Amino acid sequence: MRSPVCAVTLLVSACFTAALLSVQANGAGNxxxxxxxxxxxxxxxxxxxxxxxxxxxxxxxxxxxxxxxxxxxxxxxxxxxxxxxxxxxxxxxxxxxxxxxxxxxGLSLKPGAAKSKDLALRGQRIYRGGIIDTGIPACMSCHGPSGHGIPPRYPRLDSQSAGYVEKQLLDFRAGRRVSVDAVMPQIAMRLTEADIKAISEYLAGLH
The missing domain is CATH 1.10.760.10 (Cytochrome c-like domain)
Structure with a gap:
């Protein structure tokens, strides 16, 4: 059985490998x-x-x-x-x-705000440091320290609606949403609902 630390390492490595191997669509948008x-x-x-x-x-x-x-x-x-x-x-x-x-x-993202300072602080700890005991990697490994994502695959999350982030994480956890590299379902299944609310709240105010 893999240790939580090993699981974290593999998931983070998958993020960077997938980003490097992703093939961008030909041509640009107008x-x-x-x-x-x-x-x-x-x-x-x-x-x-x-x-x-x-x-x-x-x-x-x-x-x-x-x-x-x-x-x-x-x-x-x-x-x-x-x-x-x-x-x-x-x-x-x-x-x-x-x-x-x-x-x-090309549109400007308006800065958001967290509604609960306590929840946001808990979310910040998970986003930046993960949860080693349960094999949760730091979210910023794939989405960046400032939440700006890693092109082309990993999306920008700063100032995103807390309700949207919470729903997506719950959908990943329940198997209602899949990801191309299967990383997010593996992470979400280890998150509690309290963890999910905390991460969502933190991201809403990250900018």
Whole structure:
């Protein structure tokens, strides 16, 4: 049986290996074209990409464009299961996805704020140091010390809606969402609900 420390090392190594081996999509998106194509997206993600009325809907402003385009591909193929997003992505071409991703990547992310200082402090400890006893690596190993992610695969998480982050971690833990490299389900299954709330709260105020 692998020790928790060994598990942490393997998971962190997987993050960097996957990032290095990821093949970026050919060509770049057109920001102006993306703006013209993104009108319907504003209903949930806000006109400036900083989120809508439902806290489980993500902020898209400033997100890594390759990640956004890849997730749209996953919604379209059904690899990432979401009925609303599958419908939205169904009619998009590869170039449409790159254009929309480029538009949102160029928008300014508004700084968020944690609602609970105590929860955020607990989340900070996990994000920066992991939980060695249960084999949880530091989140910043893949998402960066400032939460800006590692292009092209690992998304930006700073100032992200706490409700969205919490839902995604719960979905990873329950097997409702999968990741390309299987790292996130392995991590999430070791997190308690209290851990998840703490990480989500910390990220909401990270900027």
């Amino acid at each position: 920001v102006d074209a993306g703006k013209a194509k993104s009108g319907i997206c504003a209903g949930c993600h806000g006109p400036d990409g900083n989120g809508g009325a439902d806290p489980t809907w993500p902020k898209l402003a400033g997100q890594i464009p390759e990640y956004l385009a890849a997730e749209l591909q996953r919604f379209k193929s059904g690899t990432r299961d979401n009925a609303i997003m599958k419908g939205m992505a169904a009619g998009l071409s590869d170039q449409d996805m790159k254009d929309i991703a480029a538009f949102y990547a």
